[in-house]
Structure formats: C-alpha cells, structure tokens
Amino acid sequence: MLTAKLHNGKIVTSVEYDVNLHGTRIFCLDKNCSSPLIFVQGNEGRAAHFKTSGKGDSVHQSSCGFFKLLNMIESITKVKEYQEEGIHNDMKEIVIRLSMSRIDPDRETSAVEREKGSRDPAALKVKNDSLTPQSISSVKGVVKLLTEYEPDILASILINAGGGNKVPLSDIIVNQEDAHEILWNDSTINNVG
Structure with a gap:
C-alpha cells in the first residue's frame, strides 16, 4: 500500500509520511477494513510503503481492496x-x-x-x-x-x-x-x- 489513513481521517502517501509529523496511528484506507498499519522505510531496492503486521487485528479484512490481488x-x-x-x-x-x-x-x-x-x-x-x-x-x-x-x-x-x-x-x-x-x-x- 502506498497510501494510508491517519487517526484524524486524513490520507497520507508513503512518500510524504513522517512519523514525527503524522504519528504512528495509521490505518488501511478501505472503509471495510481500517486495520492498523506499519510503515516500512524504503531503500534502493524497494519503495517506502505501508503494510499490516499480519498479527492480531492488523490483518486486512476479506472485503478490503488490499486483501488479495484483484482482477x-x-x-x-x-x-x-x-x-x-x-x-x-x-x-x-x-x-x-x-x-x-x-x-x-x-x-x-x-x-x-x-x-x-x-x-x-x-x-x-x-x-x-x-x-x-x-x-x-x-x-x-x-x-x-x-x-x-x-x-x-x-x-x-x-x-x-x-x-x-x-x-x-x-x-x-x-x-x-x-x-x-x-x-x-x-x-x-x-x-x-
């Protein structure tokens, strides 16, 4: 995911995300999901992005657009x-x-x-x-x-x-x-x- 929803409902992209400015409470932007996300810093091999931790409540719901590859x-x-x-x-x-x-x-x-x-x-x-x-x-x-x-x-x-x-x-x-x-x-x- 390259976009996430902040705790105040605003949308932030992974390029502009700053933990000091935006905080650590970030969520999936899909209204059917809203799972907590973590930020993964980019490097020369991959772009910065958001993802779920895969544990607890930080898992995409089956009706989420990021749950699986979509046709x-x-x-x-x-x-x-x-x-x-x-x-x-x-x-x-x-x-x-x-x-x-x-x-x-x-x-x-x-x-x-x-x-x-x-x-x-x-x-x-x-x-x-x-x-x-x-x-x-x-x-x-x-x-x-x-x-x-x-x-x-x-x-x-x-x-x-x-x-x-x-x-x-x-x-x-x-x-x-x-x-x-x-x-x-x-x-x-x-x-x-």
Missing part, C-alpha cells in the same frame, strides 16, 4: 468506491494521456509514421522513473494498468482523453449496463464526471 472488474469497483468516498481528494492527482487512435479502423497511417515507428533495437532505452505510465495507447495498456497497480494509486488517476478533459478512471471503464445508460442519455466523455 480487472474487482479493481475498477474498488477504485470507484474509493473515488466516491473522496479518498483521492487528499492525494496528488496522476494524469495519464489516453490515445486510442492506433486501434481506430478508419485511421490511415502514412509511410512516414511507419518508418518513425521502426526503431533501432540496439538503441539504449532509459526507463522513466514515474510511478505510472504517462500515456496509454492500447486496450492492453489499460488492462496492464488495472492489474498491476493497487487501488489506492488507481483512485488518484485522471485520464486525459483529449480536449483538456480529465476524467476519473472509473468513469471511463464502466460495465455494460452503465455504458448502455450513458449512450441512451447521449452522454459523452465531455460531460461525464
């Missing part, structure tokens, strides 16, 4: 729950650009774009140190985001779908009933969220 549907459900609770309001927002033009069947690519896309395999790749990807351009990228990141991080993500609109992740990925209602009411990304 895509469970993950987006927890993200929506956290966003409705306003947990993301205390967190720094992460904006990811969404560009799905590659999967558009009507898009025509020019020879210049195809040549630009072919890179030298021996070229040095420098990994970006950001916590999440800066952009997503495929359905596979969306699935990877939902399955590899914990719900507390996903709750702070806003998707920039173009035109300067920043929409919470849980408003973009919806079940078929919600999608039907959005289409029936002629809603678009511009007026969702």
Whole structure:
C-alpha cells in the first residue's frame, strides 16, 4: 500500500509520511477494513510503503481492496468506491494521456509514421522513473494498468482523453449496463464526471 489513513481521517502517501509529523496511528484506507498499519522505510531496492503486521487485528479484512490481488472488474469497483468516498481528494492527482487512435479502423497511417515507428533495437532505452505510465495507447495498456497497480494509486488517476478533459478512471471503464445508460442519455466523455 502506498497510501494510508491517519487517526484524524486524513490520507497520507508513503512518500510524504513522517512519523514525527503524522504519528504512528495509521490505518488501511478501505472503509471495510481500517486495520492498523506499519510503515516500512524504503531503500534502493524497494519503495517506502505501508503494510499490516499480519498479527492480531492488523490483518486486512476479506472485503478490503488490499486483501488479495484483484482482477480487472474487482479493481475498477474498488477504485470507484474509493473515488466516491473522496479518498483521492487528499492525494496528488496522476494524469495519464489516453490515445486510442492506433486501434481506430478508419485511421490511415502514412509511410512516414511507419518508418518513425521502426526503431533501432540496439538503441539504449532509459526507463522513466514515474510511478505510472504517462500515456496509454492500447486496450492492453489499460488492462496492464488495472492489474498491476493497487487501488489506492488507481483512485488518484485522471485520464486525459483529449480536449483538456480529465476524467476519473472509473468513469471511463464502466460495465455494460452503465455504458448502455450513458449512450441512451447521449452522454459523452465531455460531460461525464
């Protein structure tokens, strides 16, 4: 967990947590859990994070978003729950650009774009140190985001779908009933969220 709830209800991330400032009473941010947590200092091999001790009452409840690895549907459900609770309001927002033009069947690519896309395999790749990807351009990228990141991080993500609109992740990925209602009411990304 990279986020926790303080004894006063405020949310703190592991990066900004200071035991002298915030105290030692920290809890799981999931309303179904609220288990006591401990802070694990980061080092060169791992990032600072919060975790349960695994003993006594410091164990995640089975309905908690951090109890087990979540599948895509469970993950987006927890993200929506956290966003409705306003947990993301205390967190720094992460904006990811969404560009799905590659999967558009009507898009025509020019020879210049195809040549630009072919890179030298021996070229040095420098990994970006950001916590999440800066952009997503495929359905596979969306699935990877939902399955590899914990719900507390996903709750702070806003998707920039173009035109300067920043929409919470849980408003973009919806079940078929919600999608039907959005289409029936002629809603678009511009007026969702």
